[in-house]
Amino acid sequence: MTKTKERRFNPDRDVNPWKGGYRPYDIAKEIVICFVVMLVLVVGLAIVFGSPDDKAVTIQTWSNANQVDFAQTAITELDGTSATAQYGPPYNNVADVSQKIGPFSPEALVGVHIPVNTAQDFVIGPLETVTNSPVLTMALNQFNAASPSQQANWESAYATAVQKAKVFHNVLVVPLARYGPVGIMIRQLTDMARSGALDTSMINQDHFYGTDYTKSLLYVADGTYFSDQGTALHLSGGQWGMMNETGNFPGQAWLWLYSFWYQIPPFTTAWEPNADILVSVLMMILSVLLILVPFVPGVRSIPRWSRVYRLIWRDHYKGRE
């Protein structure tokens, strides 16, 4: 005997077989027409609006546009106080900076996978590739031979002095102080940056071909020049950030919900220190909910309760009245 499992009819889950009529429907024609309509729209929009293409900021353009900002950033890379130096995983080991959700910190758990040592990778390493400057070689030797506390004293003195730096006849002028070889190092690094050599050095640190711009982007993003550019173009986090593009282009409008959480409390207040992980987890939960809508009681009943379906199938219901 065959057992048929009976269950209560749930209108949000079940349907009865369609016993109404059928009519001719040319799916192939519909698809072709849809493609042509889309093609016309796309060509029209491309002709009328085009697409944005603001040039990338290079270390060369940055350092030529604002030598002082570059030098101020470079010393933070050397003394380990820049945003990248203090970032923590996945770039470097810095205690208690990883974002947490409760006691759990996924980025700390995963650890350092893309190692970045800002002093070595952003300053000392590139300077060591310069072989035709005896003055720089002497400065580097002096710096490398010094004790960590001596290095820290020089760095601190330079970091203070460079706050009052000026550009005179297109040359960076930093007030004199007891910063030892660091003045020569940052001055040479600025010259290297302005010539474009630092861009090349950052990308090709250990190979000829380069497709990884991680270190260059971190470097550029540490300066205020880059963030000033973004803010001027209305792209900062408080201005809905990465869902925008330069100009009046719509950008990734579908990320509105992700960007939305960054605009409101408690993500802008009490939860701000851990906003990234909290927003990310919230969006993961919402994404899973979207996928599982057919199984979520209440949510799957909204279509029936809302009666929007009466509008969608108005011809069908009209015919039954």
Next chain:
Amino acid sequence: MTTLEHDTSSSPEEDAEVSKQWTTRIRRRLVEMLPPERLIPDRQPSFLSSWIYIFGALTIGALAIIILTGMVLSLEGPGWWHTSSLGLFVNSMHLWSVELFFFCMVIHLWGKFFMAAWRGSRQLTWITGAVTFLVSVGAAFTGYVSQTNFDSQWIATQAKDGINSTGVGAFFNVLNFGQMLMWHIVLLPVGVLFLTGLHILMVRRRGIVPPFEDGVNDKSATVASGTQEGTPS
């Protein structure tokens, strides 16, 4: 005279062997699941008359243009469109087809939500559609960070914090142009196309969900488990 026709005469032993073949079994199962008249139907239920139904096909149309323009852009490499007016135009087409793709897809999604289109064993159709949307967001995002201009720099440096905070950034490095470009032009498009194909096949297999019954709030009736909409016989 030569012929391409197979010799159809075979022994009962051969027929039995063919019948047990994996190939034969797979073909038989596929035809059972999706007979040609259901895969490419020439009739549809009479309730299918709203403009909302067109947005699924429009989404597919936009996807086709995305793929085609992406293929043209790939012919000359990622830097071409910065220096060529033709490249810039193709890039503009690529951008706007993506915008229209998401516009149509979101309307399609909301339309299917308000139809409760998962009813009648169509849950997997909804799930593949929702996952396709999420994978498409990833495909678009990796495109935005592969533009090799200020936008890509800005979006990548802004997005890294969110992705790094989950621990995923250690393996999915949005600042690594080479990695993002590969995800954008190979892995994620393959995922979107595969899921879209699967979604369409599921729509064809289950058919279009019928309207709610009149008096839909009356839950007194019972039906057998797995009730589905009928298809033209």
